[in-house]
Structure formats: structure tokens, C-alpha cells
Amino acid sequence: MAARILLVDDDAAHRSMLKTLLGSWHYQVQEACDGAEAVACVQASAFDLVLSDVRMAQMDGLSALREILAFNPALPVILMTAYSSVETAVEALRLGAFDYLIKPLDFTALAETIKRAVTTPHTPLEPRQVRSLLEEPACGILGQSTLMQKLLSDIATVAPTEATVLICGESGTGKELVARALHAQSERAGNPFVVVNCAALAENLLESELFGHEKGAFTGADKRREGRFVQADHGTLFLDEIGEMPLAVQAKLLRCLQQGEVQRVGADRPITVDVRVVAATNRKLDEEVAKGNFRQDLFFRLNVISLEVPALRARREDIPILAVHFLEVFARRNKKDLKGFAPKAMDSLVRYAWPGNVRELENAVERAVIMAKESFIGQEDLPPALLGAIPEQSSALAGMTLDHVERLAIEQTLRETGDNKSETARRLGITRATLHNKLKKYSLE
């Protein structure tokens, strides 16, 4: 398939000349007339390369470069500048541009640079934004999005206190990582961090797991056993999936939280413990309370401080960083020398909705690392679910002009129908004549 190039220039004549030239080299070309339109195009569909002018009336090439790479750091961007300004060139490369060319263009150099960019996927490990953020993640929690930065700052505030913390978030968002960070940043850090998965055990077993039991307390209790609470003394007890805890155990937990004491199953006296409890749930606990599945008093007790770990699709800016991080981890583990993601692979990653959040991303990258046959991960190495991903257009489209949205819809449908005009018109719900007029209007013929 021909590589897709986004051509960005506010000079219509220059653009049209380049479009013809690139077309003659068998590239598929889409045009944008300024930086803002270029950013919108990149957010709306996948490209292999961006070729952009630097000086433009609306948004200049460097600002566009910054925004394009924030969306997809694997996308090679070649800048063209009429001025041999060393500063601009240095700045462009520092921001992660693939290369820059001086106008008037030397077409041989242009051909070579484009070929180099589309055949050896530009490693996303390079853009500085990604690199620098990988250096010092707080407790292994990566994320540059405002949502994650806020969460990290809340963790830092809450961690040193003795407050019980309830961590909420969809499955795979990183709740356990947050719980570990709360422990690591507290004065309890040198003491145990003990995990109990409340969903994994039946009621009676969970009770004995948490609080321990005396010898002979029930059939099979042939030895006295310390519970997890005692194991976590002076440390932190992480109660995962607390929403699954049976009501009877909830009552005992509440007593324990209020009195700082635990009673082994079958014991007649409680023992004092010093444990900080951090709980996590992927359910909406207030709804579980309303349904009668969760004790309201326990909910209030746990919910003194609650932290929400946002879904990955609510912070897409974090996807490239996480993807690159997992690529490094799994490449090392599988002894593969991988340079990064091909632009379209990265594009699929940032577009997908990730119902399984970071864990799903981690698994997808692991699979891709294993499948990769070249020195980079291509779109074909990703799980099939990602490739059928319907772009979440709502956010990408916000702020575009209606004409622009219309043009994108037409282009995308044409692509999907293999340039079949009748089918495109049918899918868009317009007549062939209307489609024809619009193709003319947007010079898409």
C-alpha cells in the first residue's frame, strides 16, 4: 500500500506542485493549509509521514510539530523552511522532527529523505518529551497527562497520613500500583505491604485469611494461623476488590477498622494491630450500597479519602509513554532488538478505546514484541481488535470547521470503499451528484 503523506503548506501553488510531485512518486497525499488543520488531520486519520512548511499564517510548523508528536510520537515529520535558520532547524530536531529541508527544495534530497522516513520507521524512543518522562517515574507510575499528574500529587499528599484510602477505577487502570505508591511514600514503607484479594476467597476462608484462626476453629484448622492483618502490623494492608467482600466479613472489617483490633476465628480475645488499610474497587461502591450489597457505614469509613484512577481512554496522551515503556520491558525480556513503533501502529494504539486499560495495553505490546518480525512494531503485529478500532471522533473533531469534518468523512469513506463513488454516496446518505459537487469543492477528485 502506498505510504500516506500529509502535506502542509499555506502556499496553495507550492502545495499543488508538491502534491503532483509526490503523486508521481506513488505516494498518497492529503493536503492541509496550515498547522491547525494538519493537527486535526493527524488526529482524524493515520499517516506515514508529515511534510510541512515552517512559516505559515495560522499555526506555524513548529507548533504543529509539537502537537502532532504529542498525539503520535512515532510519526515522522519533515519540515521545509525557506530560511536557512539554524535556530529553527535545531529547535525542530530538538522537538523530535525527523529532518528538515531548505527551500527551494532539492527534489533528490526530498525523495531520499521521504524514503528514509517511510522505510525505516523513525523510533519513538527518541522524541525528548517521551525520553525525559521515562527517566524518573514516581513509584513506577508513568503518565504525563493532567489527570495522572493530579493523581500523583494527590498520592504525595495522602501517602504520609494515616487515612484509610479507597482507590476506584476500571480494571487494569493501575490501582494496585497506586496502593503500592501510597505505602512506599509513607512512614510505613520499611514495613510489610500485604495484599488480600477479596474476590478470590469464599466467605469463611476470607475471614480466616484476614483475621486468622485458632487451632480447631473449624474443620481443617489443624494449626493456629495468623491473619493478614497481623502480618501487616505497622505496615499497609491492601484490600483489593473490596466490592466483592461478603457482608458478614464487611461487619468484622468495620469493627477492626474502628477499634484497631482483630479477633482470630475461634478466639475469645482480640489483639491490637497497627495497620493502615488501603482498599480498591472497580465497582461504584455507592451504587453497591444503594443495592444493599455493601455496608454504608463501612463505605463511609473507607471513603474518607478516595482516589480515582482515570481510564486510559480519558488520558490518551499517556498511551505513547506507556507503550514505549512496555516495548522496552518486553524487548529486553524477549531479547529482541526493537527500535520502536511504526507510525500507523502508534496511531492505532492512541486511537483504541482500551476497555482493559493499561493492563490491556501491556498485553498488546507484549504480544506485538513477540510477533514483530522487523526491527519495529508494525500495525500487523497488534491484536486484531485494535485494527478495527473506530476512531473516537468526538474529541478529534471538536473545534474543526464543518467543512473540514465533511471533507474528512468523504475522504475516509472513499478510502473504505476503495474509491467507489456510488457506495460512498450511499454510505454518506447523499446523492452521487451531491458527492460529485463536494469532491470538486474539496479538490478530492
Ligand SMILES: Nc1ncnc2c1ncn2[C@@H]1O[C@H](COP(=O)(O)OP(=O)(O)OP(=O)(O)O)[C@@H](O)[C@H]1O
Ligand atoms: N501509570 C502506569 N505506569 C506504568 N505501569 C502501569 C501504570 N498503570 C498500570 N500499569 C501496569 O499495568 C498493569 C495493571 O496495573 P494494576 O494491576 O495496578 O491495575 P489494577 O487497576 O489493579 O487492575 P485490576 O482491576 O485488573 O486488578 C500492571 O502491570 C501495572 O504495572
Ligand SMILES: [Mg+2]
Ligand atoms: Mg488489581
